[in-house]
Amino acid sequence: MAATASLKSSLLLPSPISDFSSAALSISTQARRRSWQPRGARMQVAAAADSKNILVMGGTRFIGVFLSRLLVKEGHQVTLFTRGKAPITQQLPGESDAEYAEFSSKVLHLKGDRQDFDFVKTSLAAKGFDVVYDINGREAVEVAPILDALPNLEQYIYCSSAGVYLKSDLLPHFETDAVDPKSRHKGKLETESLLETRDVNWTSIRPVYIYGPLNYNPVEEWFFHRLKAGRPIPVPGAGNQITQLGHVKDLATAFVLALGNPKASKQVFNISGAKYVTFDGLARACAKAGGFPEPEIVHYNPKDFDFGKKKAFPFRDQHFFASIEKATLELGWKPEYDLVEGLTDSYNLDFGRGTFRKAADFTTDDMILGKKLVSV
Amino acid sequence: PRCSTCCRRPVVDWAKAAGVGQFVSSAGIYTPSDEPPHIEGDAVKENAGHVSVEKYIAEQFGSWASFRPQYMIGSGNNKDCEEWFFDSKITQIPPTKFSQIPYPHTKIFSNSIQTGRVFKRDFGRELRCLHVHVDLTLSRLIC
Numbered sequence: 001m002a003a004t005a006s007l008k009s010s011l012l013l014p015s016p017i018s019d020f021s022s023a024a025l026s027i028s029t030q031a032r033r034r035s036w037q038p039r040g041a042r043m044q045v046a047a048a049a050d051s052k053n054i055l056v057m058g059g060t061r062f063i064g065v066f067l068s069r070l071l072v073k074e075g076h077q078v079t080l081f082t083r084g085k086a087p088i089t090q091q092l093p094g095e096s097d098a099e100y101a102e103f104s105s106k107v108l109h110l111k112g113d114r115q116d117f118d119f120v121k122t123s124l125a126a127k128g129f130d131v132v133y134d135i136n137g138r139e140a141v142e143v144a145p146i147l148d149a150l151p152n153l154e155q156y157i158y159c160s161s162a163g164v165y166l167k168s169d170l171l172p173h174f175e176t177d178a179v180d181p182k183s184r185h186k187g188k189l190e191t192e193s194l195l196e197t198r199d200v201n202w203t204s205i206r207p208v209y210i211y212g213p214l215n216y217n218p219v220e221e222w223f224f225h226r227l228k229a230g231r232p233i234p235v236p237g238a239g240n241q242i243t244q245l246g247h248v249k250d251l252a253t254a255f256v257l258a259l260g261n262p263k264a265s266k267q268v269f270n271i272s273g274a275k276y277v278t279f280d281g282l283a284r285a286c287a288k289a290g291g292f293p294e295p296e297i298v299h300y301n302p303k304d305f306d307f308g309k310k311k312a313f314p315f316r317d318q319h320f321f322a323s324i325e326k327a328t329l330e331l332g333w334k335p336e337y338d339l340v341e342g343l344t345d346s347y348n349l350d351f352g353r354g355t356f357r358k359a360a361d362f363t364t365d366d367m368i369l370g371k372k373l374v375s376v
Numbered sequence: 377p378r379c380s381t382c383c384r385r386p387v388v389d390w391a392k393a394a395g396v397g398q399f400v401s402s403a404g405i406y407t408p409s410d411e412p413p414h415i416e417g418d419a420v421k422e423n424a425g426h427v428s429v430e431k432y433i434a435e436q437f438g439s440w441a442s443f444r445p446q447y448m449i450g451s452g453n454n455k456d457c458e459e460w461f462f463d464s465k466i467t468q469i470p471p472t473k474f475s476q477i478p479y480p481h482t483k484i485f486s487n488s489i490q491t492g493r494v495f496k497r498d499f500g501r502e503l504r505c506l507h508v509h510v511d512l513t514l515s516r517l518i519c
Contacts (some may be wrong), residue, residue, distance in 0.1 A: 242412060281410020339411060 050260060052154070053077045055129040057114060057146075058136025060086055062214050063159065066252040067133060072106050074256065079127070084111040093213060093349040117145040124149035133255065135159045140190040147198050155265075156200045157258055160188040162208040162270060162322045171242075172276075173322040175206070175268045196266070203264040205255060208272035208322050209315070211342065212248030213349035216357050219245065220343055222314040223286035224351040225360040232296040234368040236317045239280035239299050244321035246272035247342040250335040257331045264331065270322040273342070274335045279315065282339075289343030290352065300368045312364035385432060392436050399433055401426045403446040416444075 059068045059080035069092075071078045080088060088109045091100040110127065112119050114137075124146060131154055137143055147153065165173045166180040179189055195202035211219045218225075226233050254271045258264040277285065280297055287295050302317060327333045337345065350356070391397075405424040406414040420427050430442050449458050 275411040275415075276413065277411045284410060 051075050051077065052130040052259070053079075053128070054131045054133065055079050055081060055110070055124070055127070056133045056135065057081050058134070058159075060088065061136075062212075062216055063210070063248055063251060063255075064133075064135045065092065065214060066212075066249055067135065067255050068107060069103055070252055070256045071133075071259075072103050077108070078106070079108040079110050079129070081110045081112060081114065083113055084109075093353060093355075114142055117141075121145040121149045129153070131155045131157065131259065133157045133159075134191075137191055139187040140194040143191050143194055147194075147200060154201060155258075155260065156195055156202045157255060157264075158191060158195065158202060158204045159255075160192060160204045160206045160268070161185045162206045162272070162320075164189050164206065165322070167318070171319055171321055172244075173270065175270055175326050192268070201265050203258045203261075203266075204268045205251070205258070206268060206270050206322070207246055207251055208244045208270070208320065209246070210248055210251060211245045212346050215248070215346065215350070217314070218358050219314050220286055220289075220346050221351055221356050221358065223283055224290055224347065225356070226362070226365070227287055227290055227292040227295060228351075229360065229362070231362065231365060232298045232369060233283045234298045234300055234312065234365050235279045235283065236300060236302045236313050237279075239297060240278045241315075241317060242276045242278055242319045242321055243282070243315050244272045244276045245282070245339065245342070247335065247337040247345070249345075250333075250337055250342075253336070254327060254331060254333045257333050261331065267326075267330065269327040269331065270324050271327055271333075272322055272324055272335075273337070273339060274324065275339065276321045277339055279313075285340050286343055286347075288340050290347045298369065300371075304371065305364075305367055307364050307367070310361075310364050312368065388429070388433055388436055397437055397440045399429070399440065399442050401430055401442045401444045403444045405430075405444065 054071055054076050056064055056068050056071070056078060058064045059078070060082050064080075068078050068080060082088060089100075089104040089107060091097075110123060112123055114120055129150055132146060132150065134143065134146070134156065137158060143156075143158075147156070162173060163185040164179045164183055166178040166183075168177065180186075181189060183189075192202075192204050195204070209219055210217070215221060223233065250273075251271050254269065258269070283295055283297055287293065302312065305312070324335070391399075402424075403414060405420045405426045407419040407421050409418065426444075433440050433442065447457050448455070453459065
């Protein structure tokens with residue numbers, strides 16, 4: 001009763017107009033300001049009717065950070081499972097003090113190592129969760145103890161990857177396309193198989209490349225470093241390879257829309273941006289987002305170089321994109337960010353504030369540009 | 377040139393009189409973009425013949441539909457699409473040497489097959505209807 005009263009009173013509190021607003025948005029690069037927030041009607045209905053006790057594995061980094069905020073805002077009880085090494089919560093760039101205080105006061109913490117299967121099993125069984133969001137699971141063996149601990153689990157929502165698809169001449173990838181049992185993401189496939197075998201009510205989200213503030217993969221950051229340094233952008237091949245990027249906040253929204261959704265039961269969904277982009281186009285889009293002049297793009301043949309273990313470019317040199325049609329039709333989801341808007345959001349809330357995950361490393365660039373100079 | 381408003385105007389005027397409101401344009405009118413695929417609201421080349429035809433159609437009809445097909449395949453094709461690959465010199469190349477098939481600098485991706493299937497499925501009924509009534513004129517509508 002006290003819990004219910006507390007829940008209702010929190011719903012009556014005035015909600016911020018937008019979550020994770022980009023305080024430093026540049027008007028010149030964005031014609032229309034868009035507030036990114038959960039649908040009000042759904043929030044009220046979901047929170048009042050069906051508050052869930054939710055466990056988030058991988059809730060303190062990138063995807064999990066944005067997802068857990070949405071879940072708490074919708075009125076769910078959210079527990080973050082972490083090893084307790086990093087801070088359990090930290091204020092997001094653009095997040096107000098009030099918003100952060102609300103979130104950090106409500107989220108719960110379960111400390112442990114998900115590789116310690118005995119601990120996972122006993123501690124989860126003691127808590128009893130309705131739903132598990134598994135954002136950082138890589139191998140099926142990590143999932144089995146969770147399922148063992150929670151026999152009454154209502155839903156297991158898993159972050160898989162579009163990297164599981166078998167390379168194909170026919171694109172975009174659809175959820176029904178063949179998968180590659182030998183891909184470096186095969187742990188994701190094995191997890192999906194385990195969930196199916198255990199007859200769990202599972203949902204698997206397969207993102208393509210993900211970007212947005214706090215990204216730990218150097219996707220847009222790779223370009224921002226070079227643009228800021230005023231350097232040419234080396235792009236392999238002819239630069240018209242087609243790829244696809246999805247914004248992390250749109251991905252978080254998709255994860256929430258799957259919650260308790262009958263249409264998401266035992267279903268796979270590709271999640272990414274509404275459009276694709278060429279490699280050259282992405283370099284130009286990053287320049288627009290950060291307010292940089294149009295970059296000089298230098299094309300090269302990767303076979304002419306031995307980069308050793310260093311990656312000279314953040315994307316595989318191939319076409320790679322997936323259809324999001326199923327997610328839009330079944331989940332009622334649609335990406336809020338177009339590419340330049342999304343990159344602007346990332347720039348304004350992260351790199352543009354002087355923060356990044358990996359320091360600039362122009363070693364391979366110098367190899368490429370050096371050879372180009374000699375050739376000329 | 378073959379698709380200018382001038383030479384299409386009589387056809388549009390006739391179609392209006394006949395109550396026909398579906399037209400075949402072309403996906404080639406879109407301005408090249410860094411972000412495929414093109415959607416119907418994307419910018420178009422103002423100097424493209426089909427663009428001026430579409431504008432004229434919009435002026436003449438309260439209700440109209442314009443189809444913008446990309447590369448079309450299928451029997452009876454009047455353009456070299458699959459035919460180029462079916463050419464006898466190509467078919468003599470054994471599968472193990474498919475990499476010898478000549479391509480431009482890089483293999484530029486195309487959505488033609490999917491588009492063709494979608495287009496055929498969606499437009500087939502109207503196409504047959506138009507064909508029955510205006511055989512010769514129809515072939516001129518499809519530029």
